[in-house]
Amino acid sequence: MSPIDPARLTADLIRCASVTPVEGGAxxxxxxxxxxxxxxxxxxxRGGVSNLFARWGDKGHARTFGFNxxxxxxxxxxxxxxxxxxxGAEEKDGFMYGRGATDMKSGVAxxxxxxxxxxxxxxxxxxxxxxxxxxEEGDAIDGxxxxxxxxxxxxxxxxxxxxxxxxxxxxxxxxxxxxxxxxMTAWFTVTGVQGHSAYPHRANxxxxxxxxxxxxxxxxxxxxxxxxxxASTLAVVTIDTGNNxxxxxxxxxxxxxxxxxxxxxSGASLSQWLRDESSKIAxxxxxxxxxxxxxxxxxxxxAPGPLSDLVSASVEAECGVKPELSTTGGTSDARFVKNxxxxxxxxxxxxxxxxxxxxxxxxxxxxxxxxxxxxLTDYFG
Numbered sequence: 525m526s527p528i529d530p531a532r533l534t535a536d537l538i539r540c541a542s543v544t545p546v547e548g549g550a551x552x553x554x555x556x557x558x559x560x561x562x563x564x565x566x567x568x569x570r571g572g573v574s575n576l577f578a579r580w581g582d583k584g585h586a587r588t589f590g591f592n593x594x595x596x597x598x599x600x601x602x603x604x605x606x607x608x609x610x611x612g613a614e615e616k617d618g619f620m621y622g623r624g625a626t627d628m629k630s631g632v633a634x635x636x637x638x639x640x641x642x643x644x645x646x647x648x649x650x651x652x653x654x655x656x657x658x659x660e661e662g663d664a665i666d667g668x669x670x671x672x673x674x675x676x677x678x679x680x681x682x683x684x685x686x687x688x689x690x691x692x693x694x695x696x697x698x699x700x701x702x703x704x705x706x707x708m709t710a711w712f713t714v715t716g717v718q719g720h721s722a723y724p725h726r727a728n729x730x731x732x733x734x735x736x737x738x739x740x741x742x743x744x745x746x747x748x749x750x751x752x753x754x755a756s757t758l759a760v761v762t763i764d765t766g767n768n769x770x771x772x773x774x775x776x777x778x779x780x781x782x783x784x785x786x787x788x789x790s791g792a793s794l795s796q797w798l799r800d801e802s803s804k805i806a807x808x809x810x811x812x813x814x815x816x817x818x819x820x821x822x823x824x825x826x827a828p829g830p831l832s833d834l835v836s837a838s839v840e841a842e843c844g845v846k847p848e849l850s851t852t853g854g855t856s857d858a859r860f861v862k863n864x865x866x867x868x869x870x871x872x873x874x875x876x877x878x879x880x881x882x883x884x885x886x887x888x889x890x891x892x893x894x895x896x897x898x899x900l901t902d903y904f905g
Contacts, residue, residue, distance in 0.1 A: 528637035530893040535613035537629040538622035544662040547574035550595035561640030571666035573659040581651030588651040590682030591635040594660035597624035625884040627877035631688030638896035648904035668857040690874030697843030701869035703825035703851040713814040718775035730777040733809040753786030791819035821859035838898040
């Protein structure tokens with residue numbers, strides 16, 4: 525079997541219009557490719573989300589290397605602003621253009637190509653598992669979590685896992701993610717008493733309390749950072765009243781904050797802090813403050829060790845640079861995989877992900893496949 529061209533596979537995937545949660549033919553394409561490469565495949569669809577599980581080698585083997593990634597993409601934004609067809613996978617000046625080119629159809633294509641070629645050329649003493657979801661960019665409720673639930677029910681297990689998200693800020697090979705900050709969002713509703721702005725003493729303005737609360741939360745230093753994490757951050761992202769009248773004190777005000785937190789906190793501890801601070805302000809102003817909180821992920825760290833050393837050595841061998849071990853950025857599906865096995869993330873330069881004219885340097889797709897191939901060779905060697 526001739527080697528799989530990861531750039532051609534990337535192009536085929538880009539041409540699948542798989543905007544979350546639409547499958548768009550991407551997983552159908554990968555299932556066919558993997559089956560032809562000797563993998564046993566199973567669709568693990570749940571809640572209207574398409575997912576693919578693929579394994580080569582004996583089930584339950586003590587050494588099982590896993591890859592995780594996604595084929596769904598974010599919406600196009602202003603399609604008229606694109607200078608290249610967003611699902612065309614056209615090439616120009618060494619770059620391939622299209623939604624998902626960077627995040628992360630190129631990463632999926634690279635590890636699929638590397639895995640198929642590896643098990644075909646040098647069948648390892650062990651197993652290779654690929655978990656690919658169509659719901660990373662969406663709610664992520666029925667994506668990688670569904671795959672992990674399936675694996676638990678079927679006694680499938682990965683010894684270690686590499687998530688192929690783009691991890692390099694500016695140049696290839698500069699960064700590996702060994703953890704991620706936690707993420708949570710809180711919605712506040714302050715209910716006061718509506719009244720005439722000329723007679724504020726007859727009303728109870730919810731905005732006064734809301735502004736005080738938001739200022740208190742935003743000016744509070746959550747921490748100064750930890751060994752592997754930057755300082756936690758809280759951002760006020762909106763304050764709304766829906767009030768267009770200049771002579772009316774509104775009855776209600778709403779605000780939202782987003783927190784990215786390190787391993788000195790948990791979602792539960794920060795939730796309690798937000799509720800305690802809201803209760804203090806509510807009592808001070810004599811009104812009600814409702815709080816609703818959603819925790820999308822806890823912070824986690826895979827301590828530097830065998831897995832990060834393996835990936836780092838392979839990156840350095842192929843790129844000539846020693847990557848930084850980092851926990852920066854947003855969230856990824858590694859936050860789910862870390863409950864199953866040790867996990868790190870490594871992928872391409874992510875400078876244009878989610879942008880208009882998203883694009884990937886074609887040479888880097890081949891370079892990424894070489895890195896993944898070396899990781900597999902060294903892991904099983």
